[in-house]
Amino acid sequence: MNAPEKSAGRGRLGMREIASRVGVSPITVSRALKDPDKVSPETRARILAAIESAGFIPNQMASSMRSGGRIIGTMVPPLINSGIAEQVQGMSDEAHAAGYQMLLIQGDFGASAEEKAIRALLGWRPAGLILQAFVQSPQARKILSASGLPVVEISETRGRRPIDMAVGVSNFETAYAMTAHLAAKGYKRIAFVSTPIHGNDRLRQRRIGFRRAMADLHLHYSPDLEVEVPITPEGGGDALRILTERDPKLQVIFCSSDTLAIGAVQECHRRGWKVPDRLAIAGYGDVDLAAQLFPALTTVRVPRYEMGRQAVRHLLRRLAGEAELPTIVSLGFQIIDRESA
Amino acid sequence: MNAPEKSAGRGRLGMREIASRVGVSPITVSRALKDPDKVSPETRARILAAIESAGFIPNQMASSMRSGGRIIGTMVPPLINSGIAEQVQGMSDEAHAAGYQMLLIQGDFGASAEEKAIRALLGWRPAGLILQAFVQSPQARKILSASGLPVVEISETRGRRPIDMAVGVSNFETAYAMTAHLAAKGYKRIAFVSTPIHGNDRLRQRRIGFRRAMADLHLHYSPDLEVEVPITPEGGGDALRILTERDPKLQVIFCSSDTLAIGAVQECHRRGWKVPDRLAIAGYGDVDLAAQLFPALTTVRVPRYEMGRQAVRHLLRRLAGEAELPTIVSLGFQIIDRESA
DNA sequence: CTGTTAGCGCTTTCAG
DNA sequence: CTGAAAGCGCTAACAG
Numbered sequence: 001m002n003a004p005e006k007s008a009g010r011g012r013l014g015m016r017e018i019a020s021r022v023g024v025s026p027i028t029v030s031r032a033l034k035d036p037d038k039v040s041p042e043t044r045a046r047i048l049a050a051i052e053s054a055g056f057i058p059n060q061m062a063s064s065m066r067s068g069g070r071i072i073g074t075m076v077p078p079l080i081n082s083g084i085a086e087q088v089q090g091m092s093d094e095a096h097a098a099g100y101q102m103l104l105i106q107g108d109f110g111a112s113a114e115e116k117a118i119r120a121l122l123g124w125r126p127a128g129l130i131l132q133a134f135v136q137s138p139q140a141r142k143i144l145s146a147s148g149l150p151v152v153e154i155s156e157t158r159g160r161r162p163i164d165m166a167v168g169v170s171n172f173e174t175a176y177a178m179t180a181h182l183a184a185k186g187y188k189r190i191a192f193v194s195t196p197i198h199g200n201d202r203l204r205q206r207r208i209g210f211r212r213a214m215a216d217l218h219l220h221y222s223p224d225l226e227v228e229v230p231i232t233p234e235g236g237g238d239a240l241r242i243l244t245e246r247d248p249k250l251q252v253i254f255c256s257s258d259t260l261a262i263g264a265v266q267e268c269h270r271r272g273w274k275v276p277d278r279l280a281i282a283g284y285g286d287v288d289l290a291a292q293l294f295p296a297l298t299t300v301r302v303p304r305y306e307m308g309r310q311a312v313r314h315l316l317r318r319l320a321g322e323a324e325l326p327t328i329v330s331l332g333f334q335i336i337d338r339e340s341a
Numbered sequence: 342m343n344a345p346e347k348s349a350g351r352g353r354l355g356m357r358e359i360a361s362r363v364g365v366s367p368i369t370v371s372r373a374l375k376d377p378d379k380v381s382p383e384t385r386a387r388i389l390a391a392i393e394s395a396g397f398i399p400n401q402m403a404s405s406m407r408s409g410g411r412i413i414g415t416m417v418p419p420l421i422n423s424g425i426a427e428q429v430q431g432m433s434d435e436a437h438a439a440g441y442q443m444l445l446i447q448g449d450f451g452a453s454a455e456e457k458a459i460r461a462l463l464g465w466r467p468a469g470l471i472l473q474a475f476v477q478s479p480q481a482r483k484i485l486s487a488s489g490l491p492v493v494e495i496s497e498t499r500g501r502r503p504i505d506m507a508v509g510v511s512n513f514e515t516a517y518a519m520t521a522h523l524a525a526k527g528y529k530r531i532a533f534v535s536t537p538i539h540g541n542d543r544l545r546q547r548r549i550g551f552r553r554a555m556a557d558l559h560l561h562y563s564p565d566l567e568v569e570v571p572i573t574p575e576g577g578g579d580a581l582r583i584l585t586e587r588d589p590k591l592q593v594i595f596c597s598s599d600t601l602a603i604g605a606v607q608e609c610h611r612r613g614w615k616v617p618d619r620l621a622i623a624g625y626g627d628v629d630l631a632a633q634l635f636p637a638l639t640t641v642r643v644p645r646y647e648m649g650r651q652a653v654r655h656l657l658r659r660l661a662g663e664a665e666l667p668t669i670v671s672l673g674f675q676i677i678d679r680e681s682a
Numbered sequence: 683c684t685g686t687t688a689g690c691g692c693t694t695t696c697a698g
Numbered sequence: 699c700t701g702a703a704a705g706c707g708c709t710a711a712c713a714g
Contacts, residue, residue, distance in 0.1 A: 014691055025701050030693060040699060055487050060464040061402040061410070062691035065706045069402070080427055080629075085420035092447050101461070104445050106433050120442070123401040146396050233633035262630065269610070269635035288421075289603065289630075292574035294610035355707055366685050371709060381683060403707035406690045 013056050022050045033058065060101075064125070072315060073103045073121035074130040075114075083285050083304045084132065087154060090308025091130060098316055100127070111137040111199070118143060128152070128315040134160055134201050150318040152311040156201045157330040165318070167311045167329045171202045174300045174333045175209030178254060178282060181335050183217045187252040187280060190214065191225035193239040193264075194256035206256050206284070225250070229260065236263025237270075244279070252280035252341050258287045258299055265293060265340060280341035295339035302333050354397050363391045374399060401442075405466070413656060414444045414462035415471040416455075424626050424645045425473065428495060431649025432471060439657055441468070452478040452540075459484060469493070469656040475501055475542050491659040493652040497542045498671040506659070508652045508670045512543045515641045515674045516550030519595060519623060522676050524558045528593040528621060531555065532566035534580040534605075535597035547597050547625070566591070570601065577604025578611075585620070593621035593682050599628045599640055606634060606681060621682035636680035643674050 019026040024043060032039045032047040039047070050056075064070065072095050079085045088104065095102050103124055105117045118140050121129060128150035135141050135153070144151055144163050151164040158170045182190055192210045197203045207226065214221040224246050229235035236255060244250055255261035261283030268275045275281055275295050283290060283299035290297040310329060318325055360367040365384060373380045373388040380388070391397075405411065413436050420426045429445065436443050444465055446458045459481050462470060469491035476482050476494070485492055485504050492505040499511045523531055533551045538544040548567065555562040565587050570576035577596060585591055596602035602624030609616045616622055616636050624631060624640035631638040651670060659666055 012691090015693095016691075026691085027693070027702085028700060031700090034693085038699070043699085055484060057460055057463045059406075059466055059691055061406050061466060062706090063693075065400075065402050065406065065691085065708095066693045067706090078426075078430055079420055080430065085426055089419055089421065089447065096448075101465075102445070104443070106430065107437075119398055122398045124442075125400055125402060143396060233630045237633055259629075263633050266630075266633050266635040288600075289574045289607075292578055292604050292607050294607040353707090356709095357707075367707085368686085368709065369684060372684085375709085379683070384683085400707055403690090404709075406692095406707085407709045408690090 013054060015056075015058065018047065018050050018054060018056055021054070022046050069125050069127055070100045071103050071124055071126040072100050072128055072130060072312060073124060073126035074105070074132075075109065075117050075121060076104060076106045076132050078108055079106060083287065083302070086304040087132075087308035087311075090305040090310075091312050092308075094309040094312035098312070100312075100316075111140070115140040115143065122147060122149075127319055130154060130311045130315065134166075135163065136199060150315050152315050154307050154311050156205045157328050158205055160201065162327060165314055165325065165327055165329070167307055167314060167331070168202075169302055169307075169331050169333045171205035172209040172212075174284070174302065175206035175254075175256075176213045177209075177333075177335055178284070178300050179210050179213035180217065181337070182252055182254060182280075182282060182341060183213070183219060185341070187341070188219055189225075189247060189249060189251045190219060191227075191243045191247070191250055191253045192256070193227050193229060193236070193243070193253055193260055195231040195235070195260070196228050203256055210254065222247075231257060231259055233259055233263030233266065236260035236265075237267035240264045240267045240279075250279065252276070252282065254282045254284075256284050258283035258285040258290055258297065261297055261299065261340070262287075262289060262293060265295070265297070276339065276341050282341040286336055290336070291338070293340070297336075298338045298341040299336050300333055301336050303331050306331060354395060356397075356399070359388065359391050359395060359397055362395070363387050410466050410468055411441045412444050412465055412467040413441050413469055413471060413653060414465065414467035415446070415473075416450065416458050416462060417445060417447045417473050419449055420447060424628065424643070427645040428473075428649035428652075431646040431651075432653050433649075435650040435653035439653070441653075441657075452481070456481040456484065463488060463490075468660055471495060471652045471656065475507075476504065477540060491656050493656050495648050495652050497546045498669050499546055501542065503668060506655055506666065506668055506670070508648055508655060508672070509543075510643050510648075510672050510674050512546035513550040513553075515625070515643065516547035516595075516597075517554045518550075518674075518676055519625070519641050520551050520554035521558065522678070523593055523595060523621075523623060523682060524554070524560060526682070528682070529560055530566075530588060530590060530592045531560065532568075532584045532588070532591055532594045533597070534568055534570060534577070534584070534594055534601055536572040536576070536601070537569050544597055551595065563588075572598060572600055574600055574604030574607065577601035577606075578608035581605045581608045581620075591620065593617070593623065595623045595625075597625050599624035599626040599631055599638065602638055602640065602681070603628075603630060603634060606636070606638070617680065617682050623682040627677055631677070632679070634681070638677075639679045639682040640677050641674055642677050644672050647672060 015026040015029040019029045032044045130152045133155045153162050153166045155168045156171050157168045158172045194203050227239050229239045261281050264281050283297050286299045286301035356367040356370040360370045373385045471493045474496045494503050494507045496509045497512050498509045499513045535544050568580050570580045602622050605622050624638050627640045627642035
């Protein structure tokens with residue numbers, strides 16, 4: 001477990017060392033790697049051979065310092081139990097393809113931790129940032145716009161003005177569409193369950209979409225039929241208990257996340273209630289399990305992987321200096337009509 | 342979207358600039374940040390004020406270059422549909438607490454992409470690496486041990502020799518224990534379903550544990566009752582179809598992942614089969630949904646979050662120069678006995 | 683407590 | 699096609 005020759009003061013393995021072994025100058029080694037055409041084939045071959053045999057890996061930090069980093073910073077909520085992982089995968093794939101590295105900070109960010117995380121990200125001098133949802137604290141927003149960096153927020157695309165660019169779906173529209181879909185299927189008594197909305201624009205927009213649809217369709221709306229629960233399957237079960245106590249004739253529960261919906265369906269099984277006959281359930285997200293669930297889950301499909309990809313893509317375009325970029329990129333969504341509602 | 346004064350050649354915002362504004366030397370600014378005790382309170386206050394008002398954030402790369410990075414590199418399979426996200430959260434939390442950043446590369450690594458990813462990680466001169474499962478390619482193993490870096494593999498703790506350290510559970514033991522548990526409950530005809538085992542040590546050990554238990558307990562073992570399916574809920578359903586055709590009297594299916602088990606349970610519902618009466622199902626992982634599932638899933642709980650934490654913790658200990666570190670850290674596990682089997 | 687000097691390892695710029 | 703010089707922004711080492 002000890003460095004072989006690495007600790008030896010002088011011959012530290014770097015371009016200098018490779019260069020001296022081959023008998024060229026360090027800059028030629030650099031060029032052999034980054035700009036092969038500017039080096040004669042023979043020289044290049046000898047350099048590459050030396051690099052290979054020495055097991056040399058160029059120091060990215062030194063490189064980034066001189067020529068500007070190829071890092072995209074991102075800040076995500078806990079990856080567990082959410083579709084965020086898919087987005088991150090989309091970002092990674094797109095970023096790597098373009099020769100960028102993702103630097104990821106994850107955690108449960110309140111408005112203050114948010115600022116701290118952004119600072120940490122900026123310390124690495126990223127070429128740009130991708131953030132989940134709109135940044136909350138004004139202080140954090142200020143830091144970001146002062147940084148002059150391209151910033152893409154993956155978020156609600158309705159309402160609020162992004163710091164720079166936003167990619168996402170209109171949560172308002174998705175929720176409106178699902179509510180209308182349920183109404184069209186004949187359901188009249190509809191409840192809405194979400195995870196805690198405070199400080200979450202996306203969830204807020206979903207609820208607004210739900211309420212607006214209820215009003216537009218002249219359905220009975222009652223605040224009693226809106227509840228907030230933790231984002232766990234148990235939360236879905238709890239919501240069901242609360243709601244059916246409040247309205248025993250409830251016909252359908254629209255959950256703002258598949259996790260909740262799946263939990264609620266399990267609670268129905270437990271009670272021996274047939275879904276959707278006794279009570280219908282709709283979700284949001286279209287996770288893997290949704291299609292295989294019994295009964296298969298009616299839900300909203302949001303292109304999460306694509307959102308990640310698009311976020312990186314737009315970031316790179318801005319970096320490339322493209323002028324005519326849209327500020328807000330609203331991607332499509334689908335209502336997936338299956339058996340549960 | 343334009344940098345404010347940042348582009349101005351000279352007054353680029355760095356410690357030098359802060360220093361000149363305050364009227365001290367750059368090193369004093371550095372010390373005010375990293376070693377506050379070595380700077381007089383007044384000087385420090387003035388420096389901090391200047392930093393604050395300028396919105397200065399120190400360049401981590403420059404810092405890391407001079408004084409050694411505070412990065413821990415890690416390489417993970419796709420975060421979707423697996424417990425890996427929890428491990429990563431554990432790593433992050435522990436790393437941040439110690440002032441380290443996690444650098445995460447995710448992707449679907451075959452033996453060759455594996456080597457590429459490791460190289461990419463090493464380019465950032467991390468203080469150490471945490472890898473998922475044992476590194477496969479000999480070439481990659483060579484690079485790693487030549488690097489002289491602390492490497493923690495989160496992996497099977499039985500068999501193979503780690504490059505440096507390994508943290509995990511004995512998958513052999515967990516699978517053996519679950520099989521024995523099922524046998525103790527009276528099940529005799531037991532099938533084993535896993536996701537593709539090729540190149541995955543952990544899964545292989547689970548299967549070996551299953552087989553050994555079957556032998557030790559003198560139960561009827563047949564290769565026919567072992568199948569491999571993709572890691573999706575549909576995979577679980579497919580496995581059930583295949584297995585019950587091969588043995589209509591099958592009593593219980595032990596799935597090497599909760600995702601499969603949950604899928605299999607849905608397939609039972611679909612057929613109107615009572616779980617566990619008509620067919621019992623056991624899983625592996627104890628995901629969130631397992632407890633809320635109907636019927637609640639009997640499964641193996643593995644301390645994933647803790648595995649991530651321990652991995653970082655051991656890495657840091659090695660960095661701190663602790664000599665007496667175990668090569669293999671085997672964490673405990675629990676058989677969670679619920680209703681499905 | 684504060685400053686000076688000398689790099690970390692690479693790459694830009696300007697000359698051959 | 700190749701090289702010499704200079705410096706990215708920070709901090710270790712050694713003075714004061």
